[in-house]
Amino acid sequence: MPRSTSSPSPKGSPVTLAMVARRAGVSPQTVSNAINSPELLRPETLERVRGAIDEMGYRPSRAAQTLRTRSSKLIGYGIQPTPGGDTAPVMDRFLHALSQAADEAGYRMLLFACPPGGPSLEGYEELLGRHEVDGFVLSNTARQDPRQAWLAKRGVPFVGFGRMWSGRQIGDWADVDGASGTDAAVEHLVALGHRRIAFLGWPRGSGVGDDRAGGWQRAMRRHGLPTRGRRAESAGDVEAARIAVKPLLDAGATAVVAASDMLALGCYHALRERNAVPGRDVAVVGFDDSPIAGILSPSLSTVAQPLEAVGRECVRLLLARMADPAAPPERVLLEPSLVIRDSAPAPGSDTPAP
Amino acid sequence: MPRSTSSPSPKGSPVTLAMVARRAGVSPQTVSNAINSPELLRPETLERVRGAIDEMGYRPSRAAQTLRTRSSKLIGYGIQPTPGGDTAPVMDRFLHALSQAADEAGYRMLLFACPPGGPSLEGYEELLGRHEVDGFVLSNTARQDPRQAWLAKRGVPFVGFGRMWSGRQIGDWADVDGASGTDAAVEHLVALGHRRIAFLGWPRGSGVGDDRAGGWQRAMRRHGLPTRGRRAESAGDVEAARIAVKPLLDAGATAVVAASDMLALGCYHALRERNAVPGRDVAVVGFDDSPIAGILSPSLSTVAQPLEAVGRECVRLLLARMADPAAPPERVLLEPSLVIRDSAPAPGSDTPAP
DNA sequence: TAGTGTCTTTGGATCGATCTAATGCTGAGA
DNA sequence: TCTCAGCATTAGATCGATCCAAAGACACTA
Missing domain, CATH: 3.40.50.2300 (Response regulator)
Structure with a gap:
């Protein structure tokens, strides 16, 4: 019985492409193709390689992929220290939505702490310099927010949760109407x-x-x-x-x-x-x-606010931007929905008990 | 005038160790040493290399470091979809605290979405298999939570926010008393x-x-x-x-x-x-x-709850565990503080207006 | 002068994947 | 039989840093 993927090896997986290749009797490149361009392989080869892959519980090393492809599959998000207590209560829902959407697209969210009192560019610069992320999601976009222009100037993909409130619009965003x-x-x-x-x-x-x-x-x-x-x-x-x-x-x-x-x-x-x-x-x-x-x-x-939808849209827009940096900017305005409760009940309903 | 670190190059920084080395007239290894073991260099060499480093705005590539050192400097955190609305309101504060503490230690937080209805191990397995993270912070630890035992079994460093509530204690944790x-x-x-x-x-x-x-x-x-x-x-x-x-x-x-x-x-x-x-x-x-x-x-x-302190402790415990996997487990119980407001005012204060 | 030791610096291999270009193989057409 | 597409597969270089071991520089002794 072949070991299932769910229990690859007791201590992490030092299984490499080369090991799988040896096992399947093909070259490393063929294993790589089996994963990234399966249509290049003859069906029987593909099957054999795939067999070896999950027998051994192989998973490609992200670090090696990142180094070679120059894409970390990470999206940066600067988390701010509870700004004013007003937008805060919904932020964790947004974060979850972002993570979920990113995961589904094969990306992950990288968190970094933004210092209080307006987002500084330092964190963004650091992440970029070390090629840690492929792009950013911005939120709490403020008036005179310098981040959009700064990122746009150096051609970094980003998307804002919230439109630009002063000056001309820069880059893509999703927002709630x-x-x-x-x-x-x-x-x-x-x-x-x-x-x-x-x-x-x-x-x-x-x-x-x-x-x-x-x-x-x-x-x-x-x-x-x-x-x-x-x-x-x-x-x-x-x-x-x-x-x-x-x-x-x-x-x-x-x-x-x-x-x-x-x-x-x-x-x-x-x-x-x-x-x-x-x-x-x-x-x-x-x-x-x-x-x-x-x-x-x-x-x-x-x-x-449809935060789950906003999260999905943010990820979608960001990926589109990364796919085509020259495409015209896209902006999405999402419809909020009225949640009817007792303080303004549905027409015809009884007066709520105090 | 040398270019300052704050504006390394218009488009990202394709500056590599080798380029810095050539500029400074030393070998790549020496540049690496200048960063990681400065005490090995002769003061004047060190200064020369450092000069080259910030003239060129060099920053080591995380991907390459990760590949070579087998340490991603990332900490995984599975974010759950607003579990019950009770612990949720404080989670973003905790996340900020974590990010902050991690950043200060040269680590970053990697978010991934946990499916609702009890944490599954899938997300953790995936992250581990691809060597994406060095360890995990767990929260919302529940009764019969399988994660601790699962992680401990394969020797993965982790720390819990919250003690184990059933069976014997596993691993390190920080909790609020x-x-x-x-x-x-x-x-x-x-x-x-x-x-x-x-x-x-x-x-x-x-x-x-x-x-x-x-x-x-x-x-x-x-x-x-x-x-x-x-x-x-x-x-x-x-x-x-x-x-x-x-x-x-x-x-x-x-x-x-x-x-x-x-x-x-x-x-x-x-x-x-x-x-x-x-x-x-x-x-x-x-x-x-x-x-x-x-x-x-x-x-x-x-x-x-002292969430900032909990965040700091979690990071500290996790780093300690990574530094010495064999060390005896450490558990920290933090003191909460009573915030006195009108519903139970300070002794001797006036009765609050309704 | 040669020998020994310390202190700096270097060369080359390595991590694990993907890129490019080239190979072997097969069968169609001349 | 030989050539030449066309497909499936492979060899070798490469991404950018760090590991190891060994080489060079230098002073100081014998």
């Missing part, structure tokens, strides 16, 4: 009968924030609803949001679309303060579908 | 004057859960406080926890120690139901210091 998400939120609220729909966002100037605000505004206009006096901004934490949303409630808003679940939570606190219940008295829709959304009480309706 | 955390929580509550302190945990049999329950019990005994009828269990989500905690409250508990922030949140809901305010009417302490803890209102006192 925030405007579409808040637009859908407004649509949902209008269907629930709301007309005084407010928006609680971040200060203008943040790309992501302006995008999300834009969707709200667009949908409001479409329905002929006024937006003046229905928008508030809050920079910091939940507490700041609680205060910022007050004027909106005072002005009689019956629904609030928030640019993040954190902001929506601030809204919850403001409502509780006046003994109002989210979803019963004032509808609230958040953004991100962070873990807290389903946990809050009442549970928070929110716009969910 | 959960018992110590809940013990400290009880101490804090006792100092606040509480005596009827309940524990809301997971069903017995989960290692982590029993550990945390043990700390509560130990501290209660130490203070001569009864534990009978003061313990409840909940398996699932927040809703289940809300129901599970009711009997404890009915029995007059004035404080609840929860095995996780999720469970603590269930407790919040149960309290709100009876118009009681956490921290004012009943003290609550969570576990994990997940992002929601600081966000809830009132904010949740909770036991924080």
Whole structure:
């Protein structure tokens, strides 16, 4: 009985191409061809070589392949130290999606630590200089982010999770259409009968924030609803949001679309303060579908980002770029989806218990 | 003016050891020595070689090093697909800590996707067979986890985040002393004057859960406080926890120690139901210091895991194991810390506003 | 001057795969 | 019978660093 691939040898596998070749009675090159260009071999030879390969549990050494082909099959990702706690809750899902998609394409993700306070280029440079990676996935792309231009200048394949928010677009990216998400939120609220729909966002100037605000505004206009006096901004934490949303409630808003679940939570606190219940008295829709959304009480309706799809797209775009560095850039905007929970329930459903 | 290291060459760096050697007028081996064993070189030679190295922006090729030295300087980490939402919120912090510690030691983290539903060995086998990694960091170590034994059997260096919960201990690990955390929580509550302190945990049999329950019990005994009828269990989500905690409250508990922030949140809901305010009417302490803890209102006192330290320890233990495979196993138990917020405030502080 | 030892430096082989170009083999056509 | 495609296979060089053992430089003694 031939040893199965699942137990090649007790201690690692010092099985080399040459050993397999000797066993199968062919040259090393033929074994290599059996793996990389099987169509070159005569069927019977192929079978014989394949037999030897899995009898011996052979696996090509990545190091040798990397050295020869000049491709490490590694994708670099600079992980940042919990930036602000807002985009963080979803990052591990994104990382998993990336790893999964990369694995399926025969690549792997290489993590490196980015120092806090804006991504520096140092880590990227080091990885490149030593030919450790074939390309990069960037995330937390900020305004004035220097990475895209820097990488593009030296012809390094990369893809961004998030478009460029200032200057012209550089390179490929995949992003979530925030405007579409808040637009859908407004649509949902209008269907629930709301007309005084407010928006609680971040200060203008943040790309992501302006995008999300834009969707709200667009949908409001479409329905002929006024937006003046229905928008508030809050920079910091939940507490700041609680205060910022007050004027909106005072002005009689019956629904609030928030640019993040954190902001929506601030809204919850403001409502509780006046003994109002989210979803019963004032509808609230958040953004991100962070873990807290389903946990809050009442549970928070929110716009969910399709992170798995973003991960897949990032890998797809990156591989395409590596395959053809001269191809025109490709940009993908993915649709988020509204997750309906109790804070803005489905039309016709009962009022949630507080 | 010599080119600085920060801009080696426009397109990657095809600079090789041999090129540097020619430039410096020495043999390739000498350049290698200049990097790896500088003490072998005559000071003036060393300086000359070093000059050439950074004039040309030379960086050794990792692939070639890996091939020759049989060490990839990569550490594998199988990332799991958001397991249950409970340990997840902290995983990205842990990953960052790992990356950071690894980077500082000249290693990098290699991510690969573990399929959902218990870690399979496939991914580990693949990585090993191709000599892609020098060792592994395991996390989410479960009961009956097969990975440790499997890796140990083939002499692969690894370290676990989390001890073995069944059978004998295998290999090195770093873990957080959960018992110590809940013990400290009880101490804090006792100092606040509480005596009827309940524990809301997971069903017995989960290692982590029993550990945390043990700390509560130990501290209660130490203070001569009864534990009978003061313990409840909940398996699932927040809703289940809300129901599970009711009997404890009915029995007059004035404080609840929860095995996780999720469970603590269930407790919040149960309290709100009876118009009681956490921290004012009943003290609550969570576990994990997940992002929601600081966000809830009132904010949740909770036991924080020193994830950065765990990451550092994991890397340290792993490197030690690789340096000496025969050394006796080393196990590190790290102290968590109590983060005091409004749900169980500091003694003498004002009652928090609801 | 030759001999011995230390201290630097070097040549050549090596890790394990893939590249290029060349080989042996077969059968069709002249 | 001989040539010449066309296919299957192979030999040898190569990627870029590090290992080992041996050679050169140098001072210092006998």
